[in-house]
Structure formats: structure tokens, C-alpha cells
Amino acid sequence: MTQAYPSPDLSVNLGGIQMANPVAVASGTFGYGQEYEKFVDIAAIGALIVKGTTLTARPGNPNPRIVETPAGMLNAIGLENPGVDVFLDEYLPYLHAKNVTVIANIAGNSIEEYAALAARLEGQEGIAGIELNISCPNVKQGGLQFGTDPDTVYQVVKTVKGETGLPVLPKLSPNVTDIVAIARAAEAAGADALSMINTLMGMAISVQERQPVLANVFGGLSGPAIKPVALRMVYQVYQEVGIPILGGGGIMCCEDALEFIMAGATAVSIGTGNFVHPRLALDIVQGISDYMQAHEIEHLQAIKGCAVR
Amino acid sequence: MTQAYPSPDLSVNLGGIQMANPVAVASGTFGYGQEYEKFVDIAAIGALIVKGTTLTARPGNPNPRIVETPAGMLNAIGLENPGVDVFLDEYLPYLHAKNVTVIANIAGNSIEEYAALAARLEGQEGIAGIELNISCPNVKQGGLQFGTDPDTVYQVVKTVKGETGLPVLPKLSPNVTDIVAIARAAEAAGADALSMINTLMGMAISVQERQPVLANVFGGLSGPAIKPVALRMVYQVYQEVGIPILGGGGIMCCEDALEFIMAGATAVSIGTGNFVHPRLALDIVQGISDYMQAHEIEHLQAIKGCAVR
């Protein structure tokens, strides 16, 4: 690589979250960062979205919790986490001291729980933003997911925005008929950016045992298998909303990341890919930088959404 | 394989369609059968669902129309077909003479078109049933797909049932929030069986050309990548409806087919797998037969839905 062109500016602003580069690691796929420290400089990652946090500790689902599928995997972790207080006391200070750009990910079973979680995070040092996992069952509405109904999405986002000054990114579920309607509702409620997509709901059956492989029966499909669906949704939403998009789903290499950026994503998130290549996020940062130099691109803004017809 | 157990009975009744074995080939993936004659005895296949037919000829979409994705492919053929009259005059008689179990697949842009197509097929010799492709844009309702709204699904199925005495199988789109609601609507309207699933909507971008790979931008994702989603939907719907299910999406081997049967499918359909292994449908028939013998299963009824908890 010749240095004919000055080092490109990789920084992006994701709805108020200032990222040194456009590559985040996705919630639930990077633990609280420490697990990956042996393999990669976690402070160099654009943003580290920590494991989903609930108000109180959750043991998670029975095992088996994961199973591989063609070019993908299913997971039904069941939001195992130690609860928000333990997160704030034991994990966050360490990440903050290391200068990691942390995005918290919160999940509730009711609007009140989301509100309480947002309030609890408010004013905590070292949190750059809040990702709202709205793919949890809404217990008040009989278990239908928050993320599948525009009105509920509006209410959750609006409520959380009222509790916090931090940038708020609702994380959209792909298991919907009309992703644009959901995105619009989130934007109207004041979302600062959108995170998309969460996993597709799927399952696997063990023919030998004549039962579902996952103890939870259903699980979330992630990995390269879902990339075409994720990319399509980012492309559709980018044309209809004004707020920035954190795009991801199946990103395994720099080219995949560029596809999302060309579809309209301001930044990208790496999930399952971390398991395969622990250094993937930073390899992609490097790859994007090389691409920008080779094509004399000063800022990603220049190619963001360029594939949209 | 020892012959300790009598040859199993592979025949199934799919909502009035009598199939010699439970393996169909999916619409659009087997042409009109003739293309595959060099490779396989097409009359031995459980049912041959022919390429989607419209009232008049359609040239289809511009190229590129297909692109491979991880463990899958996207297609945007655009329903290229010579129209229902040519189908009836030039293709059906040949298949009928060969004793092939033919299921016609029809697609319209309005309820009237579906009705006209069903009426046109009525009384034609050699058609065992009609698969309704309701994943086409509903031009009257501004392009939203028929298959994504339970009320529209109800109307289309009801109308078609009024025009024909043949068994009718609506083919459900997976691009919906609540597949069970759609399935229930189809059942309530008198559907004889359900075909599920059609492709997931996705896309790919060429980073080099900075534009979507498919000329049509979006395409339908098929192949092993989508199997977990398809299986989940069959499993969900099986518990909630009483009519039989033709299950498929990503089936590549006998074990995949058995997964669908254990999730509740009465029969299975092979799509993309035909491109990879032209003899796949019959290999799977053989595999199922071997499995039944090895496990002393007299009829598939014995394991249908056995994985459902």
C-alpha cells in the first residue's frame, strides 16, 4: 500500500456516539470485553456493546443453548447476565479505565423495566450510549416482542429518552413484515440512531433425538447466512429515515462491512464473526482504512449509501 | 439394509393431493420438468410443482437475476413464464402423458387475476392441485405483498376456492411478523394445505461496482441458509392449524427432510437443492424409505410432528 494519500479519517458520529472508527462489536458476542483482551486491543475497537443487561440477574436458558447451522448459528442464551448493578460496579469501571467506548445494551419485560434501566445508567461515567434490545417478549402484552409493533417501539423509545441524556439506539428485530414502519416509529420517538439487525428466529431439530436441539426450542439465527436479509433491511431503512444506522448481521470481512456502509450504514457491528476470528473487528478497521486509501476516500461519508438506487 | 421390515408405505395425502411419496420439487426450481429428465425419472417424484404461471406471458427481470450468498442464493427471476395458455397447451399435456403428479403454481397482481387463473386451470386434466404464490406485490394495495396481511390472504384463498374444485395450497411468505396469523387466515378461508416457505427477502451489494448485484436490487433468499427459519415456521404453524403442511426451505439431504417432517410437515419440497444435486428429490425419497425401514416405521404419520413439545 503506497502512502500516496493521507491517512483517512475513520471516525464517525453515530447519533451522538463518537467512535474512533466505524466498527463496533455486537452485544452478547464480546462479553464484557475482558474475555477478548488476550487477543485484541479492546480500546481500539470503535465501540464495544456489552452483553445485554437486565434489572436483576438472570441465569439464562437451559442447555444446549447454541447450535451451528449452514453458514450460521442459533443461540438461545436467554439473556444470562448478572444484573445492572453488578455490571456498573464490576465491569464498567474496568472498561472505563481502559478508555473503551462502551455502549450498554438493556432489555426489559415491560416499559417500566426499560425506564428503570435507563434511569440507572444515567450519569454513570464511561457509557457512550444505550442500545435498546427490543426483541424481548413483552410480558404485559402477552409475550409478543416489543420490537414487532410500531406503537410499542414508539412508547419504549420515548420512555427511555425521557429517562436519559445518553444517545439511544433501538435495536430492531428482523422478524417483522415491515421494518421501515418500525424504524420510522423509533425515529419519531426520538431515537438517536438505529441498530439493526438482531437475530432471525429459527430452530433446528435433532433427527436422532426427535426433538429440538435447543432446550429453548427456538433460537436466534446469526452469521453470514443472514447477511442478505440484514443488508436488505439497512438499505430499505436508510432511504426512509434520517437518523444514522449501525448495520450488521453476518459481517465476516471488510468487504461485508463495506456492503453495509454502501447500503447506508454509518457504522457496522460484528457479532458471530468475533467467535470465528477474535481479531476480526480490528482487521476490518484496517481493511476499511486500506480501501479508503486505495480509493482516495477521505471520509466514509463519501460512500455511505452509495449503492442505493 | 436388511429387509427385516416390509417396504414402508411412503404415500401421503396432502390436503387431497395424493402423492406416491412425500417429496415434491418446488416451483421455479424444476422448470416444467423436462429440463431434468436427463438426470432423473420425473414421474417418480412425489409432486412436481411447476414454474409460477401468470395470466399472460412475462419476460421476467433484467439480469443479473441470481447471486450466490453464504449457504444460499438470491434470485429475482421476476416470474418469467409464457402465460397460462402456453403452459396448458405446451407443457401440461407432456407431463400428464408421463404420469407426473403436477401441482400448478399461480401468481397474480390482483384477486381477480388469481380468480381468473384458477378458473382457467379448472377441469384441466393432469393437475393435482394449485399452489398459490401470494408473495407477489398486490398492485391494488400499493404493492404490499398479498402474503403479508391475514385479511388479504383470506380473501385470495376464499376467492380461488370458489373457482376451483382442485386442492388449493397457499404458499406462505416468511417475511412476516406472525406466520401463525397468516396460516390461520388461510385455513379459515378453506385452504386444503399450506406450502411453506417461500424465500426471505434479501440483497447483495457489489463493493467493486458500488451497486446492488441484482438488477432488481432485492431478491429471494433460498437454500440451507434459511432452513432454520423455515423449520421454525413449520413448527409454529403445525401446532396451530389442522390442515397439512408442505414444508421446505433449504432442504439438502434426507436428514433435513426428516427435520421438517418431525416439525409437523406432511410432505417436503426441494428447491435450491435441485440445482446442486439434480437427483436430490429421489435420493431423499430413498433416504426416507431407508430411515423408515431401519426404525420400523410403517407410515410417516408415526413421526410427523414428533419433535413438537
Place this chain on the structure above:
Amino acid sequence: MLEKGKIIRHNQVGTDLYEIELAAGAIVREAQPGQFIHLRVGDAYDPLLRRPLSIYDVDAEKGTMEILYRVVGKGTKLLTQLTAGEELDLMGPLGAGFSIAEGINKVCLIGGGVGIAPLVFLARRLRSKNVELCFLQGTRTRAQIVAEQRLQAWSVDHYIATQDGSCGYHGMVTDLLTDENIMQGVQFIYTCGPEPMMKAVQAWACQHHIQGELSLEEYMACGIGACLGCARKLHSQDEFYVKICKDGPVFGLHEVELYEGRTGS
């Protein structure tokens, strides 16, 4: 036809270029120049689809065929790992090959890059019918030139053009068309390679009122006309699409509207 072809030989023959020799008696018996095989690389689902590759040469007596391929993506990269003794799952021979017109005494074959693959088998067939032929091969550089020995063995006039001038004529292979010493007496042209190259061939042939045939490419799934995936309009104003796998890959030289850049749509 479906056949398991055992690999007899597999070796690199140039930069990113490999030859595989396969025992595939049933396919070889039917194969015509310009036809292709559709092969499966590995058993896993990534890559998923078969890959179309031209029949590069055949040995009817041995019941073997060869393919010549260039490594461009994951399928061809995986292919390089296979070794003699392993089997490849083949469908073929597929598609409509080149026609061999009667009463033609001299033809010109023009191939760019790996596009020469179907032309080599064609050259063998034409020479067996005593047709005189000049074979123009264009590559980027010397290390991509292949098939020299076999063309020589068949007494084919072989002309080479490299873009970097490292061998033969320095420039585009289509420049050779203007060389009267070469083209003298040519009655028919066959070409395969990048579309801009074939477009130049087409233009020259049109000007000189010479008929010919060319071979096209398009992404393929089924390879046999069932999926309607490999569609293309022969002319942009056409209403209907041909299928490259079944109606082609070979078409009349003047029958097709070619493109300078990406395949038109």
C-alpha cells in the same frame, strides 16, 4: 448426465491458471466444443452452487477431458486443493456448443484470458476436419499463456499478444485482426473472452462481412434452463431473455449486443 470424474492430473499452468484432467468417459463421448460442465466443489454448503467450466480438451480414446480454470473466487480457490485420485461431481456436457459449418477452409479463433478454454477443444475438432486455423491468444502477461504445446502439435498457427509486451505482440489481441498476413482467407471467426474484447472482434467482423460465433457467461444456478437465472437479452430492446446455459453459451457473433463494461441489463 451426472458423472463422478476422477482427477487424473491437476497442475498449475500459469499465474492463477490450473488444468485438471478428469476421467469422465460418458461425458467425453457426448462432448462438443463450446459445451461446459457444471461441477460441485466440495461437499459443504459454502460455496453452494455448482460452477460452470468449459470443456477445454478431450481425449476420446482415454475417455478423459480437461478443464482450464482461473482462480477468481472461493470456488476456484477451493478447487486448487483437490489432488489426483479425488473425484469431482460433474453435470454435463451442457449447453449449445459451437457449430462447425461445412465448406469452410480457414477460420480464426480469438481468445482472451481463460476464454481460450473452449477454443482449444474447438481447435482440436477443426483440425481433425482439416480446417486451417489461426489461433489468436491474448493475455495480460507471458505467464498466462497456455496451450502452446497442444496447438503446435496440431499444427495450428498460434499468435500471441500480451498487454505488457512480455511475449508476442505488445498490445490487445484484437489488434492482430488488422494483420493481413494472419487474417488472409479467414471465412469464419470464433471468439471467447472479456466482452470488450469480443465487441472489438464483432466490430471487425461486421466491417469485413465475416460470420462467426462467440461464447457468453452469466451467473448460473441449475445450468440446464430450469431456474431462468442466467438470463440475458441478446439486444437491449428485446422483450424476452435467452438463457445462457441452454440457448447458449454459444451464440452467433452478430446476434448479440455486447457491452464495454458490466453486462447490460
Place this chain on the structure above:
Amino acid sequence: MLEKGKIIRHNQVGTDLYEIELAAGAIVREAQPGQFIHLRVGDAYDPLLRRPLSIYDVDAEKGTMEILYRVVGKGTKLLTQLTAGEELDLMGPLGAGFSIAEGINKVCLIGGGVGIAPLVFLARRLRSKNVELCFLQGTRTRAQIVAEQRLQAWSVDHYIATQDGSCGYHGMVTDLLTDENIMQGVQFIYTCGPEPMMKAVQAWACQHHIQGELSLEEYMACGIGACLGCARKLHSQDEFYVKICKDGPVFGLHEVELYEGRTGS
């Protein structure tokens, strides 16, 4: 640690059983018996995830390690195709290995099937500390017995049980526990293999008040405690789950509720 391990040797050692020797100096320097490596098979996305395999043996001087694997599915099937000179992408050494208690003079190692893999490395380490040990290996049949030579070289008492009686004791390897000649003086037990086998070992050890350790398996994605995928309750009435990859794979023999059939949930 991430390391590219060059394959030095790859050979079949029994029915569906293969050994790979890898140059992986950095991993070898840190490796402890009972730890595993997490390796990527191929570059394609099917199979997608890494595969966990125990460290079977190491040669600290040469900087090499070995793995012993059984072909069960697509990942291990693909693995068999790799040849000397190729590189494997490795993460490791991962997990909590066996503890080596001080003041113990004689131990018993019981492995079933490919479960002996981590026990062989452990045997090497224990012998280097002059611990006396009896190594009980159970397989279905003679052709699955491995590691005989190295165990002999380390002067390990090696007892074999085959289910079909084709070698050694005819029956379950756990039957050997009742043989007082073998078990005489054993102070600690290490075991790895199918859960029903380990359950029998556990029962015996409990009855005889002997401590020990065992190694568990679970599907894995990350291999390092980040994804929470490889969860398992040590006892069915526990509220929380341990992670096999990080809290294990080695656990106290009497710490875990084992199952006769499928891993309980």
C-alpha cells in the same frame, strides 16, 4: 493466543481416528493438560464455527503439539483432508486444565474413546513428576486403541478394555475399577469420555472416597467465556450455569451431576 500452526504430520491412527502434529511454539509454552485449542477448519462459512479439540500431547523442545480427533461430522471430515505443510488457525491454550495435586503418588486415568486425548498429555506431565499411574482405556474395538507406544515409553501401566473383546478386557472399561490389582494405592482419579462412563467412575470413586477430576463437553462458539453458549448446570437444582470453555472443561469429579443419556437440561 492466536497462532497459525503448521501441520508437521497428519495420519490415521485407528478407525475414524487421526493424529495431527502441529508447530505451535507459543501455545505449547503455555499449554497445561486438560486445556484445549479452538481451531478453524477451512476458510469457508460452512462449517462456520471453530472446533474445540483437546491438547493430546506436546513436545516442549520441538515446540510442537498434537491433537487426536475422531471423525464425527463435517468439521472433522474436512480436517482429514489437510496435509503436512498446511496451516491451521488456532486459538489456545483455552480453558481450565487438570490440577496436579502435590503429595499424590499414584493416580488412575480412565478414558473412553477419543476422551483419552487430554489424559495422554496429563500422563506425560504426571510421569515427569514421577507420579505412578494406571491408564485405563476403553474402546469399542481393537482398531480404536491409540497411544500405546507413548504410554509404554513413559512406563505407564496401560490397561485396555474393548466392548467387543477384540483386545484386553472384554467389557466396559469401568469394570476394571473393581480389579484390586490395578487400583491398589490409587489416590486420585482423572477421567474423560462419554458421560455414562464417567458417571460409573464417579460412583465408584464416591464409594471409595477418592477425589478426582473429569472433563466435560458442550457445543462451543467463542471458546473463551464471551458468548455464554457452552453453559451447563453442575447440578440440576443449581440456579446458575457454569461455562464449560472457561470454568472448565475440567471440574471436580464429585462436583458435577452427570447424565446417562443426553446432557441434562
